Amino acid sequence: MPVSNVFDPYTGAANGGIIPSGGKSSLYKPTFNEVDLTDGSWTLYDPDSLIQSVSFSGGYNTVTWNALAVASLNYNWAAGGEHRAPRWYKDNSIDGNNVTTMDYNVFTSVLQVDNSVDDFNQAVLMGVCVDPTGTDVFIIDVSGGYVTKQTGNDPAWGTQQYSSATTATDINIDYGVCTMMRGGNLMGSGVFINSDSTNNRGYVQGARNSGAAIFGSAIPVNNYVMVGVGVRDSVDTVGAGEKQRFRAQYITYVPDVAGGVP
Amino acid sequence: MKKVDESQIVFGTIDGIDGWSVPLVISIDEAVALIEAYDPDYQFSPPADESREIARVFLDALKAAMEG
Numbered sequence: 001m002p003v004s005n006v007f008d009p010y011t012g013a014a015n016g017g018i019i020p021s022g023g024k025s026s027l028y029k030p031t032f033n034e035v036d037l038t039d040g041s042w043t044l045y046d047p048d049s050l051i052q053s054v055s056f057s058g059g060y061n062t063v064t065w066n067a068l069a070v071a072s073l074n075y076n077w078a079a080g081g082e083h084r085a086p087r088w089y090k091d092n093s094i095d096g097n098n099v100t101t102m103d104y105n106v107f108t109s110v111l112q113v114d115n116s117v118d119d120f121n122q123a124v125l126m127g128v129c130v131d132p133t134g135t136d137v138f139i140i141d142v143s144g145g146y147v148t149k150q151t152g153n154d155p156a157w158g159t160q161q162y163s164s165a166t167t168a169t170d171i172n173i174d175y176g177v178c179t180m181m182r183g184g185n186l187m188g189s190g191v192f193i194n195s196d197s198t199n200n201r202g203y204v205q206g207a208r209n210s211g212a213a214i215f216g217s218a219i220p221v222n223n224y225v226m227v228g229v230g231v232r233d234s235v236d237t238v239g240a241g242e243k244q245r246f247r248a249q250y251i252t253y254v255p256d257v258a259g260g261v262p
Numbered sequence: 263m264k265k266v267d268e269s270q271i272v273f274g275t276i277d278g279i280d281g282w283s284v285p286l287v288i289s290i291d292e293a294v295a296l297i298e299a300y301d302p303d304y305q306f307s308p309p310a311d312e313s314r315e316i317a318r319v320f321l322d323a324l325k326a327a328m329e330g
Contacts (some may be wrong), residue, residue, distance in 0.1 A: 032293070038314050076278070078277065078278055079277070079278055148275065156274065156275050158274065158275070164277045164278075165272055165275070165276075165277070165278075166272060166275070166277075166283070167274050167275045168272070168273065168274030169274070204274070206272055206274060216293075233278055234278070
């Protein structure tokens with residue numbers, strides 16, 4: 001079983017589970033960070049008080065909603081210019097270093113949903129953003145792995161980029177893997193492969209370009225890791241007490257791009 | 263020249279729409295000529311033969327993709 005360096009063995013600082021400061025851990029199959037929204041490391045931003053509660057068990061987060069009675073673009077992470085859907089966030093930090101908008105950073109997420117908790121047409125976003133407490137898309141600047149599920153149907157996994165998304169589904173799929181590159185003040189692009197959990201065979205694949213630059217000047221601004229929840233489509237509503245249950249994992253690394261340029 | 267970038271055709275949910283994304287590539291010279299000739303305020307622009315040519319490139323690719 002691979003060992004994750006949750007704390008840097010050289011400095012003692014939290015390191016995001018990847019590379020110790022004073023040495024080089026292997027980049028071959030490093031352990032992902034498991035998202036436990038109840039572990040105290042995440043901050044909830046919920047501008048319209050839509051989250052009733054959150055719990056964690058068996059690797060899965062269960063989010064219970066208050067009523068979203070009036071459907072709106074604002075709760076769909078893949079549409080519109082304003083995002084008011086709930087999101088949890090924390091620093092995107094490796095080895096005590098905050099990943100910034102100027103760092104060329106690679107972010108990979110793995111998303112699963114519990115199909116048995118099928119209360120409403122849902123979405124989950126596991127990504128990176130610039131300002132998690134913003135509501136304008138150009139302020140949030142979010143992109144990442146994305147999964148939607150229409151009640152009674154198979155989930156569709158893919159990538160959300162800025163304020164749009166591309167997803168794909170197949171009856172055999174159990175989870176979605178998304179990798180994206182951001183950096184140099186651009187939001188970059190995301191690619192995805194959706195696979196089964198029996199032998200990890202991929203069934204569908206895709207990609208989406210954000211086509212977006214980070215808002216503002218090209219100066220380093222800290223990034224955040226973000227878990228957003230929302231509705232699948234802009235016409236969807238949520239009943240009070242309805243739930244969604246999902247597992248999210250992520251890893252990020254920052255290659256020394258500038259250091260490699262002659 | 264105009265063609266569909268066939269390896270980049272996507273079937274899935276794109277921007278909230280369940281369906282196909284079919285990227286159409288048009289050479290710079292042809293794009294310039296098309297736009298110069300196009301009048302969005304004139305109901306008969308673009309001409310039918312030009313529209314049909316573009317539509318057939320798109321539909322041939324879509325048909326091939328849908329038929330697997």
